[in-house]
Amino acid sequence: MFIEKSLSSYKENIFHAMKDDWFLITVTSPSEVNMMTAAWGSIGVMWNKPIFNIVVRNTRYTYQLLEKADSFTCSFFSSDYSEQLTYCGRHSGRDVNKAKETGLTPIEIDGNTSSKVFTFEQAHTAFCCNIASITPIQPEHFVDSSIEKHYLSKDYHTMFTGYITRLLINEEKEV
Numbered sequence: 001m002f003i004e005k006s007l008s009s010y011k012e013n014i015f016h017a018m019k020d021d022w023f024l025i026t027v028t029s030p031s032e033v034n035m036m037t038a039a040w041g042s043i044g045v046m047w048n049k050p051i052f053n054i055v056v057r058n059t060r061y062t063y064q065l066l067e068k069a070d071s072f073t074c075s076f077f078s079s080d081y082s083e084q085l086t087y088c089g090r091h092s093g094r095d096v097n098k099a100k101e102t103g104l105t106p107i108e109i110d111g112n113t114s115s116k117v118f119t120f121e122q123a124h125t126a127f128c129c130n131i132a133s134i135t136p137i138q139p140e141h142f143v144d145s146s147i148e149k150h151y152l153s154k155d156y157h158t159m160f161t162g163y164i165t166r167l168l169i170n171e172e173k174e175v
């Protein structure tokens with residue numbers, strides 16, 4: 001069962017959580033729930049509000065869904081789920097139903113967002129976010145020219161900044 005916690009009580013090392021265990025970005029349309037694996041992002045404060053920044057390349061199905069969405073969730077799992085997260089990072093929701101293929105169980109939660117949001121029974125933590133701002137990452141802004149090595153196909157990320165509306169912790173999976 002997921003319970004709401006205050007953001008100031010969040011104690012996890014976010015560098016380890018993102019870089020080593022990764023997370024799932026989940027976006028919901030009226031007809032489907034799709035998730036993709038991410039290892040890049042940031043959490044902080046912007047415009048006096050807690051925010052979660054995700055970066056999504058425009059080639060992803062998730063990008064198409066985000067363009068029409070007003071919210072997303074970021075769900076974190078223990079390393080026991082690395083196989084499932086690898087699957088979600090290698091397959092597109094255009095071709096497969098990733099929840100069905102991985103056995104991850106979507107559950108609808110009250111994200112205090114404008115539309116329905118989902119996390120997964122197996123997640124230990126979920127951040128619910130309302131999209132506040134959409135910023136294309138543009139190469140002319142790179143001060144460090146070596147960043148270009150991440151964009152050999154010129155498929156630059158777009159940064160979606162979400163206001164964090166709720167932090168939910170899974171009591172059965174607490175880390």
Ligand SMILES: Cc1cc2nc3c(=O)[nH]c(=O)nc-3n(C[C@H](O)[C@H](O)[C@H](O)COP(=O)(O)O)c2cc1C
Nearest residue numbers: 036037038039040056057060061062089091092093
């Ligand atoms: C560990 C890992 C981290 C990833 N991080 C990102 C990311 O931050 N942004 C991104 O656009 N794609 C990232 N990807 C790639 C997407 O997860 C992948 O292309 C996925 O199949 C997209 O699914 P979709 O087409 O259903 O949106 C990552 C993949 C892996 C395995």
